[in-house]
Amino acid sequence: MRLIVQKYGGTSVGTPERIRNVAGRLLATQQEGCKVVGVISAMAGVTDNLIKLARETSPQPTERELDALLATGELAAVALTAMAINALGGKAISLTGAEAGILTDRAHTRARIANISPKQIHELLADDYIVVVAGFQGQNADGDTTTLGRGGTDLTAIALAGALNADACQIFTDVDGVFTCDPRIVSDAKKIDEVAYDELLEMAGAGSKVMQSRAVEFAKKFGVEFEVRSSLKSDIGTIAKEETANMEDVVIRGISVDRNQAKVTVDDVRDEAGIAGRIFSVIASGNIVVDMIVQSVSKHGTTDISFTIHENDLDSAIKLLEPVVKEVQAAGLITKSGVAKLSVVGIGMRSHSGVAARLFDCLGKSGINIQLISTSEIKIAVVIDGQDADRAAQLTHKEFGLARFTPSQPASAADE
Numbered sequence: 001m002r003l004i005v006q007k008y009g010g011t012s013v014g015t016p017e018r019i020r021n022v023a024g025r026l027l028a029t030q031q032e033g034c035k036v037v038g039v040i041s042a043m044a045g046v047t048d049n050l051i052k053l054a055r056e057t058s059p060q061p062t063e064r065e066l067d068a069l070l071a072t073g074e075l076a077a078v079a080l081t082a083m084a085i086n087a088l089g090g091k092a093i094s095l096t097g098a099e100a101g102i103l104t105d106r107a108h109t110r111a112r113i114a115n116i117s118p119k120q121i122h123e124l125l126a127d128d129y130i131v132v133v134a135g136f137q138g139q140n141a142d143g144d145t146t147t148l149g150r151g152g153t154d155l156t157a158i159a160l161a162g163a164l165n166a167d168a169c170q171i172f173t174d175v176d177g178v179f180t181c182d183p184r185i186v187s188d189a190k191k192i193d194e195v196a197y198d199e200l201l202e203m204a205g206a207g208s209k210v211m212q213s214r215a216v217e218f219a220k221k222f223g224v225e226f227e228v229r230s231s232l233k234s235d236i237g238t239i240a241k242e243e244t245a246n247m248e249d250v251v252i253r254g255i256s257v258d259r260n261q262a263k264v265t266v267d268d269v270r271d272e273a274g275i276a277g278r279i280f281s282v283i284a285s286g287n288i289v290v291d292m293i294v295q296s297v298s299k300h301g302t303t304d305i306s307f308t309i310h311e312n313d314l315d316s317a318i319k320l321l322e323p324v325v326k327e328v329q330a331a332g333l334i335t336k337s338g339v340a341k342l343s344v345v346g347i348g349m350r351s352h353s354g355v356a357a358r359l360f361d362c363l364g365k366s367g368i369n370i371q372l373i374s375t376s377e378i379k380i381a382v383v384i385d386g387q388d389a390d391r392a393a394q395l396t397h398k399e400f401g402l403a404r405f406t407p408s409q410p411a412s413a414a415d416e
């Protein structure tokens with residue numbers, strides 16, 4: 001008998017009606033002759049509201065209690081889903097992350113899965129239950145509830161699919177699959193049929209929130225193939241899998257935009273061993289995630305070191321860096337918030353040249369100034385003004401011919 005893991009995100013369970021839709025889908029999958037594990041997120045907006053509530057109650061909530069609070073969003077959603085399945089005449093049971101056997105490390109709010117013991121799930125499946133597991137949470141070795149970082153239900157689903165050796169893992173969401181760009185930014189973005197783990201990893205890390213990047217990382221590491229598809233349609237979505245030979249034919253798979261970034265420059269610092277180490281150690285001590293790092297060419301023995309961080313971390317970064325700037329006798333600290341990162345991603349870049357030139361030219365012709373550039377083997381990322389982000393994505397999308405409609409086939413005629 002096939003075993004299927006189906007994950008439903010917050011919007012897909014955002015109302016009682018949508019929960020009944022999900023219940024019907026889980027039940028229909030079982031009736032097709034499968035063993036079914038549902039992994040469910042909190043109803044849309046619930047996690048944000050819980051975070052807001054915590055911050056209104058206490059300026060710096062303790063992380064253990066924050067996790068205990070945030071996990072309740074998924075607990076409510078799984079109980080509602082299971083009762084909706086039962087109301088349809090099915091047989092369902094909801095499980096917390098701990099009951100599902102998900103053991104994590106102790107890093108509250110961003111815990112990593114250490115081990116999964118799915119014995120109870122197997123027993124319940126053997127008893128013909130549809131097992132509905134709370135996403136985004138686990139339990140640490142002390143028995144405390146932990147959460148897996150924002151978007152973490154994706155990780156629960158992928159990790160469970162791996163641990164259960166599932167025949168299929170389906171990530172149901174509010175779009176038809178992974179698109180060439182966020183369809184909310186580029187209206188004629190196209191659904192991608194197949195994407196390599198590495199491409200999706202770069203896209204997720206560069207701001208395409210359709211999948212949590214840690215979930216994709218896990219899928220790649222353990223070879224868990226999965227499909228991203230719509231919870232409101234029955235159409236096939238996007239398959240994420242190990243790279244195949246023909247994937248290199250496509251130069252650019254997708255474009256990602258990451259807003260709310262800030263740029264920090266340590267200006268005119270001595271070009272000496274140990275300086276970068278000093279700067280980034282202090283940033284790391286504040287648990288601040290650094291993204292792009294660029295060091296300019298040394299002139300007259302000094303250099304500039306620039307990097308990007310999330311805008312929310314800017315105040316802490318300034319506090320941490322000011323004493324270091326004095327200590328290393330840099331000319332100063334220059335910061336800029338409200339910048340965005342635009343990334344073009346594709347494994348085809350490895351065998352095609354000229355992608356960077358085309359990207360820079362396209363932005364330049366439209367008067368969009370590039371502030372920082374970084375590249376990997378399959379990605380080119382630029383930092384630009386936040387206000388230019390959507391326009392830059394639309395222009396780049398067009399430049400690389402990613403649109404769903406050709407000029408001879410207008411969107412209105414071809415749209416379903």
Ligand code: ADP
Binds near residue numbers: 041177178179209
């Ligand atoms: P869920 O609640 O189901 O986990 P998310 O809101 O986390 O869903 O992710 C789905 C959203 O991701 C879509 O509504 C879409 O706006 C956004 N998104 C960003 N980039 C992309 C992309 N390249 N392809 C598809 N969706 C994307």
Ligand code: ASP
Binds near residue numbers: 009042047152154
């Ligand atoms: N509810 C959590 C969040 O909003 C986890 C998830 O939706 O995947 O981040």
Ligand code: MG
Binds near residue numbers: 009151154209212
């Ligand atoms: Mg999500």
